[in-house]
Amino acid sequence: MVTVAKTAGFCFGVQRAVDMAEKACQEYGCIWALGDIIHNAHEVGRLEKLGVHKAEDVADIPDGVPVLIRAHGVPERVVQQLEQKGCRIVDATCPFVGKIHRIVREESEQGRRIIIIGSRNHPEVVGIQGWCGTSEVYETPEELRAALEKIGKNGENLQKIPVSVVAQTTINREIFDICGKIIKKQCTNAKIFGTICNATDERQAEARLLAGKSDIMIVIGDRKSSNTKRLYEISTSLCDHVLYIEDATGLTGNEIQGMEQPFIGITAGASTPAWIIKEVRNIMSEETRIETGSEDFAAMLEESFKTLNTGDKVTGTVLKITPNEVHVDLGVKHAAYIPTHELSDDPSFNAEESIHVGDDIEAVVVRVNDAEGTIVLSKKRVDQMKGWESIEDAKENKTIIEGKVNEENKGGVVANAFGIRVFIPASQTGIPKGQPLSQLVGQTARFRITEINRQRKRVVGSIRAVQQEERRAAAEKVWSEIEVGNEYTGTVKSLTSYGAFVDIGGVDGMIHISELSWGRIKHPSEVVNVGDTVNVYVIGLDRENKKISLGYKRPEDNPWNVFTANYEVGDTATVRILKFMPFGAFAQIIPGVDGLIHISQIANRRIEKPEDVLSKDEEVEAKIIDIDPEKQKVSLSIRALLNDDE
Numbered sequence: 001m002v003t004v005a006k007t008a009g010f011c012f013g014v015q016r017a018v019d020m021a022e023k024a025c026q027e028y029g030c031i032w033a034l035g036d037i038i039h040n041a042h043e044v045g046r047l048e049k050l051g052v053h054k055a056e057d058v059a060d061i062p063d064g065v066p067v068l069i070r071a072h073g074v075p076e077r078v079v080q081q082l083e084q085k086g087c088r089i090v091d092a093t094c095p096f097v098g099k100i101h102r103i104v105r106e107e108s109e110q111g112r113r114i115i116i117i118g119s120r121n122h123p124e125v126v127g128i129q130g131w132c133g134t135s136e137v138y139e140t141p142e143e144l145r146a147a148l149e150k151i152g153k154n155g156e157n158l159q160k161i162p163v164s165v166v167a168q169t170t171i172n173r174e175i176f177d178i179c180g181k182i183i184k185k186q187c188t189n190a191k192i193f194g195t196i197c198n199a200t201d202e203r204q205a206e207a208r209l210l211a212g213k214s215d216i217m218i219v220i221g222d223r224k225s226s227n228t229k230r231l232y233e234i235s236t237s238l239c240d241h242v243l244y245i246e247d248a249t250g251l252t253g254n255e256i257q258g259m260e261q262p263f264i265g266i267t268a269g270a271s272t273p274a275w276i277i278k279e280v281r282n283i284m285s286e287e288t289r290i291e292t293g294s295e296d297f298a299a300m301l302e303e304s305f306k307t308l309n310t311g312d313k314v315t316g317t318v319l320k321i322t323p324n325e326v327h328v329d330l331g332v333k334h335a336a337y338i339p340t341h342e343l344s345d346d347p348s349f350n351a352e353e354s355i356h357v358g359d360d361i362e363a364v365v366v367r368v369n370d371a372e373g374t375i376v377l378s379k380k381r382v383d384q385m386k387g388w389e390s391i392e393d394a395k396e397n398k399t400i401i402e403g404k405v406n407e408e409n410k411g412g413v414v415a416n417a418f419g420i421r422v423f424i425p426a427s428q429t430g431i432p433k434g435q436p437l438s439q440l441v442g443q444t445a446r447f448r449i450t451e452i453n454r455q456r457k458r459v460v461g462s463i464r465a466v467q468q469e470e471r472r473a474a475a476e477k478v479w480s481e482i483e484v485g486n487e488y489t490g491t492v493k494s495l496t497s498y499g500a501f502v503d504i505g506g507v508d509g510m511i512h513i514s515e516l517s518w519g520r521i522k523h524p525s526e527v528v529n530v531g532d533t534v535n536v537y538v539i540g541l542d543r544e545n546k547k548i549s550l551g552y553k554r555p556e557d558n559p560w561n562v563f564t565a566n567y568e569v570g571d572t573a574t575v576r577i578l579k580f581m582p583f584g585a586f587a588q589i590i591p592g593v594d595g596l597i598h599i600s601q602i603a604n605r606r607i608e609k610p611e612d613v614l615s616k617d618e619e620v621e622a623k624i625i626d627i628d629p630e631k632q633k634v635s636l637s638i639r640a641l642l643n644d645d646e
Contacts, residue, residue, distance in 0.1 A: 001263050002285040005210055007203040008220070008268040009277050012329055013094030014038050016319065017071040018047070020092045023335075024066055025051040031090065032061050033068045034078070035123060038271035039225035042247060058082060066090055072123040073097045075130015076105075095319050095329070096197045097124055099358035100166050101131040103193050107164035108132035112191070117144070117179045118168025119226055125168050141178040148186050163190040169197040170227040170270070173204070199270070200227060207231045207267045211238040214265035216255055218243045220280055221269030228269030235267070248279040255284070308375060312365040313382065318357050326355060328363065328377060335374050338363055342378035346416045347406050380419060387418035391459055395449040400466055403447065405440045413440050415447070420459055422447070428462035474506025482507075482548070484538050490550075492532045500524045502536055502550060509548035511536060516552050518559050518592045527552075559592025560632050566590075569624055575636065577618045585610040587622065587636060595634035597622060604642045 010018070017037055024031040030051035036044050037052065048054070052068070055061045058081045066088040069079070073093040082089055093101075104114050114135035118125045129135045138144040152158055165183055167176045173196055180192045211217045217239040221228025223246065235242045245251065256262050264284050268277050308314065308330070316328035316336060326338040338361075343351055355361065363377035394401045403417030405424075412425040424447060431437055451460035488504040495501075499512045516527045528534060540549030555561070567573060567589070575587035575595065584598040603613050614620070626635035 001261070002281060003210060003214075003263070003265055004277065004281055005203070005206045005265070005267040007199065007206050008266065009270075009272050009274050011094075011197070011199040011203075011270040012317070013071045013096065013197075013199075014270050016094070016329060017068070017092035018043070019335075020090055021047055021052050021068055022050060024068060024090050028066045028088075031066045031068050032087075033070060034058070034061075034074060035070060035072075037068065037070045037092075039222040039228075039269070040246075040271040040273065040276075041222060042276060043271070043273050058085070061085065061087065063087070069093055070123075071097065073101060073127035074123075075127055076101075077130055091320065093127075094169070094197075095317055095358040096169050096195070097127070099356065100128050100169070100193075100195045102356065103166055103195070104128055104132035104135070104164070107191070108135075110162075112162040112164045115144075115163055115165045115183070116168065117165065117176050118171050122168060122226060124170075128166065128168075138179065141175065141182060144179050145182055148182065152186075158186045159188045161187055161189060163187045165190065165192045166195045167193075169195060170200050170230065171196060172230060173201055203227070203267070203270070204230065204234055207234050208238060210265035210267060211235040211242070213263060214239050215259060215262040216241045216243070216264045218245065218255075218264065218266045218280060218284070219268070220245055220247070220266065220277060221272045222246055225269045225271050228271070231267055231269060235265075239265075245280070247276045248283055251280065251283055308365050308368055310365050310367060313362065314365060314377070315360055315362050316377075318355055318359045318361055320357060321351055321355060326351060326361075326379075328361060330375065336377055337374070338377045338379050342366065342376075342380055344380050344383065345419055345421065346404070348404060348416075383419035387420040388454060390418040391420050391422075391449055392452060392454075395452055398448065400446050400448060401461075402444055403461075404444050405442065408437045408441055413437055415445055415461065417461075421457075422449070422459045422461040424461045424463055428460075428464045430464045430467045471506045476506075478505055478507045479543070479546075482538060482541065484541060487535065487537045489533060489535055492528050492530050492534060494530060495524045495528070497523065500528050500552075502534060504536065504548075504550075507546075507548065509536065509538070509550040511550045511552045515539070515550070518553050518557060559590060563590055563593040563634075564627070564629070567624055567627075569627055571624050572621055572641065573624060573636075574619055575622045577614050577616055577620065579616070580610045580614070582609065585614055587620070589624075589634060589636075593632075593634065595622070595624070595636040597636045597638060601625070601635075601637035601639045604639050 021031060021033065021037055030053060032053045032055055034055060036054065037047060038044065058078060061067055064086040067082055068090045069092055071092055071094040079089065108114055114132045116125055116128055116135055116137045118137060119139060120137045125137055129137070136147070138147060148158060163183060165180065176196060183190050183192065211234060217235040219228060219232045219235055219242065232242065232244045243250065243255065266277065266281060266284070314330055316330040318326060319329050320327040324340055326343065328336045328338060330336045340351060343349060361379060362382045363379045364381040365375060366378045367376040401417050403415035403422055405413050405415045407414045412423060413429060415422045415424060426437060429437055429440060431440065445463050446466050447461040447463045448465045449459060450462050450465065490502040490504040493501045493503050493508060499510050500516065501508050501510050513521065513524055516524055521527060534552060536550040536552055538548060539551040573589050575589050578586045578588055578594060584596055585602065586594050586596055589595050599607065599610055602610055607613055620638055621641055622636040622638050623640040624634060625637045625640060
């Protein structure tokens with residue numbers, strides 16, 4: 001029996017790079033590649049015949065030609081050098097490798113030390129190092145442990161060093177886990193990112209299971225391929241008879257000689273083409289059916305050629321993000337992409353912030369073009385499906401939802417919630433009539449769904465309903481606790497000629513004009529304005545009619561108290577003349593306290609009227625000759641000071 005591992009052969013990253021190389025050759029006639037696109041001499045030779053020219057260094061590449069960056073990726077400086085040469089870059093960097101580039105760059109920018117667990121001279125590792133600042137590469141746990149001990153001996157406090165750890169995508173999981181434990185034990189400020197490719201894990205796990213039950217294990221792949229070498233190491237630890245071949249020519253024809261009904265397992269590295277695997281299988285199986293779990297291998301080969309239909313819901317991997325579209329790998333031969341207008345209905349949606357290379361993404365097939373080999377997808381339609389479910393659930397359960405207000409129109413504003421446009425009429429915005437609705441644009445609002453018409457794609461919401469509910473709840477709380485003397489911080493809601501109305505948390509109270517100031521005022525606006533935050537206290541309650549009287553002026557600010565604390569009979573004060581009467585003049589001693597200067601106390605001679613000697617707003621020196629505490633009246637005399645001078 002011959003069994004071929006389901007994971008044998010190209011991983012999607014390598015397949016993607018080969019597909020992009022073939023497509024580029026068709027489009028441009030030829031393309032240059034930095035190094036071998038894959039570690040397989042046969043496939044490299046095939047691609048050379050199609051028009052792929054290999055260069056080992058950027059300097060060897062002519063200016064202005066198309067250049068393919070292989071799945072291993074390259075340092076950032078190489079990309080910059082190619083751009084300076086005017087080359088058209090076809091970036092086939094594996095999305096999982098690209099994700100590592102993003103991690104090390106962001107972590108390095110935060111001042112963290114980058115540690116890479118992998119093969120020091122492997123192209124993928126060299127590329128990763130080119131996307132961060134200072135970095136260190138360790139191939140074994142022993143090497144890592146020795147390096148950390150050396151750092152400690154040099155006087156550095158390992159526990160305080162910010163360390164971020166990543167792995168080469170094809171590294172041995174066991175080695176990486178051991179290294180992670182060593183770092184966690186030594187460095188308390190460590191962040192460990194699991195960047196080993198899932199395909200690598202699956203490939204190695206399947207090789208382990210297959211080798212454990214095989215009489216003969218065949219590992220197919222290039223001798224330079226690190227992931228194939230690892231498959232060989234796993235196989236030799238579990239199977240006594242293991243062959244490591246690059247293609248069918250490595251078979252001698254005597255592999256199963258002397259064996260009766262042997263169980264033969266076949267696996268292959270990520271750079272091994274399907275046709276090589278198929279050729280080895282055919283030789284080893286002769287007419288034996290090739291079992292690959294629940295499917296045969298031939299069926300699996302055909303899987304990558306399957307197409308999709310309009311309306312299908314799919315999940316793919318983000319490969320690339322451009323200003324116009326997001327490229328997605330669906331595991332089929334067709335190239336799939338999401339146009340930017342199919343990403344979201346939210347005008348504020350930012351693709352670069354919300355979507356990253358390597359992410360899984362759900363979408364709906366909008367159009368399949370077999371002639372061009374492309375599939376157009378829509379993410380927003382999936383979001384809309386989920387959004388409608390959330391919107392309908394919110395209406396049914398009367399739950400409050402949040403959404404960002406994106407625009408104002410003639411009748412109200414439009415918010416976005418769960419990817420669905422929600423219209424909020426002006427009367428339901430909670431904005432007072434006459435005030436601009438534009439103040440809501442850009443804000444996150446809380447509202448209830450009041451109407452849904454899915455057929456017309458119409459959803460209506462109400463901010464006001466939420467505000468009223470919250471206000472009622474707040475009012476109940478206030479009335480359950482309020483007592484005369486309670487103090488509150490409130491907001492002035494409106495002004496009338498007789499006072500100011502203040503919201504003290506869901507309930508309005510009124511400050512009578514007489515309670516606004518100790519001095520005389522003609523209108524509340526002389527003291528407060530709408531929107532002001534004020535500190536008030538309760539001076540009266542009418543629970544039956546739900547009325548609250550508030551005080552604003554403070555006893556300690558009473559001008560009479562201030563006056564009596566600073567003046568007494570016999571003191572001299574500088575006063576300002578306010579008004580004249582036939583019997584004398586009234587003068588302000590301090591704001592809020594006036595005194596009377598009787599006509600007989602204005603001068604040391606007889607005068608007909610106060611205006612003969614004094615002028616309005618004139619400041620004069622006067623002596624306090626009497627204070628009446630009960631009536632809060634003060635008598636003043638200018639004449640007394642004149643007599644004193646004599």
